[in-house]
Amino acid sequence: MNHQPFESWLLNEDPLTPQQRGELNLHLADCENCGTLDGSLRAMEKALRSAPMAAPVSGFTRRFQMSLPARQALEQRRLLQRFFAIALLLTTGIFTLLAVTSLFSSGPAAWVNLFLQSVVRAAIVFQQTEDVIGNLIQVIPVPILVLVWIATTLTVCFLSLGWAASIWKIASLGAQTK
Ligand SMILES: [Zn+2]
Numbered sequence: 001m002n003h004q005p006f007e008s009w010l011l012n013e014d015p016l017t018p019q020q021r022g023e024l025n026l027h028l029a030d031c032e033n034c035g036t037l038d039g040s041l042r043a044m045e046k047a048l049r050s051a052p053m054a055a056p057v058s059g060f061t062r063r064f065q066m067s068l069p070a071r072q073a074l075e076q077r078r079l080l081q082r083f084f085a086i087a088l089l090l091t092t093g094i095f096t097l098l099a100v101t102s103l104f105s106s107g108p109a110a111w112v113n114l115f116l117q118s119v120v121r122a123a124i125v126f127q128q129t130e131d132v133i134g135n136l137i138q139v140i141p142v143p144i145l146v147l148v149w150i151a152t153t154l155t156v157c158f159l160s161l162g163w164a165a166s167i168w169k170i171a172s173l174g175a176q177t178k
Contacts, residue, residue: 006034084126086158094164098171
């Protein structure tokens, strides 16, 4: 006996036309093979529908929600640390570049001294700023944090530029007075 297209109709989820439905019912009436298939499919469907939903472990949702702010704070702290590391690297890089280009006009020892002092001072300032912001993160809601974040980025950019400009000025003046 030819079981097609009836087998495909049973296995496919596509809805049948009334005519197809009629043909299938006729075939199922005298084909044991397709009748068995139809029966198993219906039984499986019924079992799936009546299977109880796997209940989440008690307290899981609450624990997840409770740990969310903590995880957000951790993520923001990581971003902040990366941001300050990059800002520190950039300013140090700019300063190093300026210092190296000025080495020819001033004494190397004086420049190394100034460079080391600046790096240490910058590290301390960045560390203090980061501590303050890190504490604020625990209290301030996220939208305000984003605004503060943007403001801080701009401020540090301007400060870095100002710092680089003043260093450049000192370097040029030093060259001129010689
Ligand atoms: Zn059949």
